[in-house]
Amino acid sequence: MRLRYLLLCLLPFTAPAQKNASREQKAFQSLEAKRVTLPNGWSLTPYGRSLPLGDLPLNMAVSPSRKLLAVTNNGYAKHSIQLIDIATEKVLDEIEIQKAWLGLRFSPDGTRLYASGGNDNQVVIFNVAGNQLAKADSISLGKPWPNRIWPTGLELNAKGTTVYVTTKDDSSLYVCDVAAKQVRNRIKLPAEGYTCLRSPVSEELYISLWGGEKVLIYNPAQQRITGEIPVGSHPNDMLITRNGRYLFTANANDNTVSVIDLKTRRVVETMVTALYPDAPAGSTPNALALSADEKTLLVANADNNCLVLFDITRVGRSRSQGFIPTGWYPTAVRVVGKKVLVANGKGFTSRPNPNGPNPAKRREPDTQHIGGLFTGTLSVFEMPDQGNLAATSQIVYRNTPYTKDKEKQAAGEANNPIPRRVGDPATADRSPIKYVFYIVKENRTYDQIFGDMPEGNGDPNLCLFPEKVSPNHHALAREFVLLDNFYVDAEVSADGHNWSTAAYATDYVEKIWPMSYGGRGGTYDFEGSRRTAFPKKGFIWDYCQRAGISYRSYGEFMAYSKQKGSALTGHMALAFPPYDLSIKDITRFEAWKKDFDSLLAINAVPRFNSLRFSNDHTSGARIGAPTPFAHVADNDLALGLFVEYLSKSPIWKESAVFVLEDDAQNGPDHVDAHRSPALVISPYTKRRHVEHTMYSTSSMLRTMELILGLPPMSQYDAAATPMFACFTNTPDLRPYTHRPAQVDLEAKNTAWNEPARRSQKFDLRYADTLDDYEFSEVIWKAVKGEQSVMPAPRRGAFVRIAKTDDDD
Numbered sequence: 001m002r003l004r005y006l007l008l009c010l011l012p013f014t015a016p017a018q019k020n021a022s023r024e025q026k027a028f029q030s031l032e033a034k035r036v037t038l039p040n041g042w043s044l045t046p047y048g049r050s051l052p053l054g055d056l057p058l059n060m061a062v063s064p065s066r067k068l069l070a071v072t073n074n075g076y077a078k079h080s081i082q083l084i085d086i087a088t089e090k091v092l093d094e095i096e097i098q099k100a101w102l103g104l105r106f107s108p109d110g111t112r113l114y115a116s117g118g119n120d121n122q123v124v125i126f127n128v129a130g131n132q133l134a135k136a137d138s139i140s141l142g143k144p145w146p147n148r149i150w151p152t153g154l155e156l157n158a159k160g161t162t163v164y165v166t167t168k169d170d171s172s173l174y175v176c177d178v179a180a181k182q183v184r185n186r187i188k189l190p191a192e193g194y195t196c197l198r199s200p201v202s203e204e205l206y207i208s209l210w211g212g213e214k215v216l217i218y219n220p221a222q223q224r225i226t227g228e229i230p231v232g233s234h235p236n237d238m239l240i241t242r243n244g245r246y247l248f249t250a251n252a253n254d255n256t257v258s259v260i261d262l263k264t265r266r267v268v269e270t271m272v273t274a275l276y277p278d279a280p281a282g283s284t285p286n287a288l289a290l291s292a293d294e295k296t297l298l299v300a301n302a303d304n305n306c307l308v309l310f311d312i313t314r315v316g317r318s319r320s321q322g323f324i325p326t327g328w329y330p331t332a333v334r335v336v337g338k339k340v341l342v343a344n345g346k347g348f349t350s351r352p353n354p355n356g357p358n359p360a361k362r363r364e365p366d367t368q369h370i371g372g373l374f375t376g377t378l379s380v381f382e383m384p385d386q387g388n389l390a391a392t393s394q395i396v397y398r399n400t401p402y403t404k405d406k407e408k409q410a411a412g413e414a415n416n417p418i419p420r421r422v423g424d425p426a427t428a429d430r431s432p433i434k435y436v437f438y439i440v441k442e443n444r445t446y447d448q449i450f451g452d453m454p455e456g457n458g459d460p461n462l463c464l465f466p467e468k469v470s471p472n473h474h475a476l477a478r479e480f481v482l483l484d485n486f487y488v489d490a491e492v493s494a495d496g497h498n499w500s501t502a503a504y505a506t507d508y509v510e511k512i513w514p515m516s517y518g519g520r521g522g523t524y525d526f527e528g529s530r531r532t533a534f535p536k537k538g539f540i541w542d543y544c545q546r547a548g549i550s551y552r553s554y555g556e557f558m559a560y561s562k563q564k565g566s567a568l569t570g571h572m573a574l575a576f577p578p579y580d581l582s583i584k585d586i587t588r589f590e591a592w593k594k595d596f597d598s599l600l601a602i603n604a605v606p607r608f609n610s611l612r613f614s615n616d617h618t619s620g621a622r623i624g625a626p627t628p629f630a631h632v633a634d635n636d637l638a639l640g641l642f643v644e645y646l647s648k649s650p651i652w653k654e655s656a657v658f659v660l661e662d663d664a665q666n667g668p669d670h671v672d673a674h675r676s677p678a679l680v681i682s683p684y685t686k687r688r689h690v691e692h693t694m695y696s697t698s699s700m701l702r703t704m705e706l707i708l709g710l711p712p713m714s715q716y717d718a719a720a721t722p723m724f725a726c727f728t729n730t731p732d733l734r735p736y737t738h739r740p741a742q743v744d745l746e747a748k749n750t751a752w753n754e755p756a757r758r759s760q761k762f763d764l765r766y767a768d769t770l771d772d773y774e775f776s777e778v779i780w781k782a783v784k785g786e787q788s789v790m791p792a793p794r795r796g797a798f799v800r801i802a803k804t805d806d807d808d
Contacts (some may be wrong), residue, residue, distance in 0.1 A: 002230060006634045031325065036348065037327065039487050039674045041719065043399040044305055045326040047392060048340075048381025052129045054512055058102045058344040060332045061336045061494055062086075064110040068128070069334065069341060072104045072115055073376060081115055081126065083133050086336050088382050092131040097124060102195065102511075103154035104166065112136065116154055116161055119145035123154060123176065134301045139181045141165065146522030152210075153195025156202055159222070164205055164218075166193030169523075171216060173207060181243060185223055194236045194533050199262070201244035208235040208249055209503065210508065211532030215249055216258065229265055231258040231613050233536040235509060237332075239288045246315055248288050248297060252507040253536040255283040257299055259315060268316050273299050274324045275323070275397060276717075281535055282715030283798055286507050289333040289340075289718040291383060296321065298331040300342065302507060303715070306396045307333060307342065309389065321397035322389030327377050329510070334385070342379040345510075348395055394797060402719035407712055410702060410722050417684040418724040419706045430733070432705045433684060434654035437646065438610045440556055441635065442502050442617035443493065443665030446484060446675040449473055455690050456484035459670040462791065464783045465616075465632045471739035472640030473677065479736065480685045481726045486678040488663050489697040489716065492517055494526040496663035501539040501557060501610070501716035503698045508533050520656030528560025528568075535713070540701070541567040543710045544608050552599075554592050555579065555612035576611075581625070584745070585638035593645055605651060608708060613638050616661075621749050621782040622760060622776055628779050630747045637745070642739030643681055647735035656707065658684035658700050666775040668791045679724060683731035693725050730760040753786050 002294070023205060029202035031045040039046065056075025062068070069084040079100040083093040103116030103123070113126040113133065123139040142149050148169035155164045162184075165174040171192050175185040191212030198205050205218040208231075215235060217227035232251025240247050247260040259269040274283040287300035297318070299308040305328055309321040327344025334341045384392060412420040417431050449470055450456055451463030453480070460466075467474040477483075490496035494513035495505040509526055512533075516522035525533045537543070539560070545567040546549040553561065553568055554576040561568035576591045577583045597803070599605045616635040619625035626634070640658065646652055669675045678700065696719035705712060712718035758778050780790035 006285045040489055041401050041503045045325045045395050046379050047325050048379045050377050050379050053376035053378050056345050058331050059104045060333050060334050060343055061104040061106055063106050064456040070113055074101045075527035076518040079490045080625050093133050095133045102152050105154055105156055107161045110569040116151040120147040138174045155196045155198050164196050166196050168192045198237045199244045208238050230258055232256045234530055237287045238431055249286040250288055252284045253287050255797055271310055275497050279506050284507050287332045289335045293339055298333050300333045302329045313472050322393040324392045326379055338382045340381055340383055344377045347375045347377045357569050402715040406678050407718040411723045415729045416724045417727045418722050420713050433656045433707050435651050436608050436704050439659040440612050441661050442614045444616055444661050445664045445669035446668040446677050456482045462668045468742045469629050469633050472636045475739050476679050480681050482690045483678045485692050486695045487674040488676045490663040492663050497527045499697050500662045503701045504535050528557040532674045548712055549708050550606035551608040553608040553610045556610045579614050581619050585613045585635045589638040614667050620778040623749050625749055627747045627749050628782050629743045630745050633741045633743045634745050637741045642736040665776055680726045683733050684727050684801050686728050687732055691725055701722055
């Protein structure tokens with residue numbers, strides 16, 4: 001098997017000449033002016049023309065006539081199927097569907113369209129006539145959610161009489177009779193199915209196992225699985241050549257595409273789609289297409305926001321051609337003639353909420369929730385020639401903050417406690433900081449906590465929990481470093497805890513959480529409970545384990561510790577209470593204190609310690625539960641007590657505490673709804689300092705990794721700026737003294753009003769298995785008054801542009 005890398009020289013950037021410029025070249029010349037920097041530090045310069053799609057388009061199907069394009073939109077907000085005229089690039093029709101997810105196929109004659117019905121556990125059938133869609137029928141796979149099936153990809157046999165459906169939750173292949181509208185057979189799969197694809201020269205079916213690192217072969221005549229072919233991690237989309245000889249499979253967690261020779265049933269070539277060889281996770285290839293002449297393979301890199309092109313005229317000896325910039329998180333790509341069509345799952349940028357909350361009106365979740373603000377787009381352009389590809393490739397590199405140099409040596413300064421180099425701890429730079437304490441909290445924006453601090457960029461009108469409620473947060477920010485330009489990488493807790501522990505959310509996490517958060521069924525698989533959601537190399541504890549770094553978790557990823565073979569097995573402080581809003585955070589502090597003392601006594605305090613103080617989540621206005629003030633004050637006191645106790649311990653002189661929110665819960669902030677409070681506390685932290693540098697979740701992880709001698713876990717933390725500007729090489733060993741609570745920690749919600757009625761419906765057993773916009777609004781009204789109106793969240797398309805070698 002040969003490994004092929006796509007690696008282009010980074011030549012000085014030059015746009016195509018204006019003289020005799022083609023339409024494509026003219027479009028290219030405007031790309032640089034349109035660059036938008038996202039909250040995660042990556043930039044977009046989408047190529048080509050565009051038209052709007054729905055919320056999180058995941059798949060597209062081309063009709064047999066090659067005139068129509070169907071798109072399935074599967075995000076948090078409205079689910080729909082769109083029909084688009086490929087020639088005119090106009091939306092012809094759109095039909096809402098209660099639940100949909102990924103699966104989409106035209107019938108062989110083009111008169112019908114089949115779509116996965118998501119957690120309604122059915123295949124929905126539409127008639128296609130007169131450029132319009134009309135629901136015709138459906139095939140039930142079983143009872144709807146909470147019956148766990150979740151149909152994913154689907155395929156039809158050559159005659160269109162049989163529909164095959166792969167499923168995620170019961171890991172099966174369903175064989176359905178189209179005429180009878182019945183399931184004829186169900187074959188159990190060894191892992192979650194993503195999609196299936198039929199050979200164009202036989203009825204043989206190929207199934208990509210999302211959680212299985214293999215492609216299965218199903219023989220319809222024998223009605224059984226007859227073979228399997230190992231591929232990379234998280235195989236998802238597939239395509240096959242017209243002659244049925246080669247099958248291509250995108251492997252999201254590997255940054256690769258596997259090329260399978262179906263004659264020999266083996267992988268003959270692996271194409272690496274990352275912008276640099278041996279890059280860590282973070283390219284996320286998840287969609288494939290072939291040019292009309294089948295000489296070029298197009299791969300959508302979701303997390304690199306680009307297409308990758310390979311010349312495959314000699315399979316086994318494929319060679320790179322270049323990159324094309326797309327919109328944010330491309331999820332599907334199709335080629336019709338010379339026209340390339342790309343579905344951008346998150347569109348071209350975040351956007352503001354146009355309506356804002358209004359309790360007098362029915363809520364519109366597609367415009368009010370953070371998950372519904374990433375409206376998808378369709379990019380359309382003609383296949384570029386090699387000259388244009390050289391130029392577009394340069395733009396993709398300029399859009400990408402990750403480089404191999406940054407991975408090996410981070411930004412920093414001499415004599416700073418944060419080292420710049422990574423590698424073997426014996427040869428890497430050393431830090432005077434030995435012990436890292438990482439506290440993950442729940443769901444606040446910067447303005448909600450620090451909006452009343454005049455030292456930083458805050459809006460006091462948006463401050464819900466001012467200094468009286470959170471005196472320790474304020475004191476710690478004031479005595480150490482106030483960070484007023486820190487952003488979480490996540491949208492909600494589902495991806496937030498993955499970003500906070502792996503600097504990455506896999507394609508499984510990104511594509512699944514909007515369904516459950518949108519009230520369309522599904523389990524909460526995102527804090528270590530489901531193996532398919534894991535990054536290939538695991539989480540920060542796995543990296544510690546491989547590096548021989550001692551570690552311990554207090555409440556964070558408790559479900560992960562129960563997984564067989566997990567790095568957290570035996571490293572979880574079991575006496576530390578899990579997420580449970582009925583248990584005070586000060587009780588969690590006492591549990592940590594007891595465990596810490598026992599470890600300190602035997603000189604066995606781990607170097608990396610993760611803790612979860614989660615009561616700033618609050619219970620909203622639920623009757624009988626602590627008030628939002630009481631919850632946040634409890635969380636604040638626990639943090640203050642923790643820092644005081646650590647600062648008076650023998651290891652304080654070698655310690656650092658990092659505090660962040662896993663996500664910002666869609667709350668109000670005058671800069672951006674991703675902006676969040678964060679703290680860095682250490683004898684080596686600058687005192688009474690305000691730091692305006694733009695940092696992110698990945699920046700904090702990168703800083704801790706450099707202290708511990710760990711490599712970056714993804715391209716995101718590899719590219720992130722470490723928080724070295726918060727540190728000094730002259731330690732200040734003065735201990736911290738906690739501030740006592742100024743509000744009653746026992747205060748309970750007693751008023752039966754609209755916020756209370758809404759709070760009674762919330763499921764608070766788990767972190768954020770609810771509508772976080774509605775929950776934020778309830779908290780706002782509980783604090784500000786029932787008649788007050790919470791400002792709409794702001795979404796920033798940041799204008800910060802990283803300086804490059806080409807800039808003067």
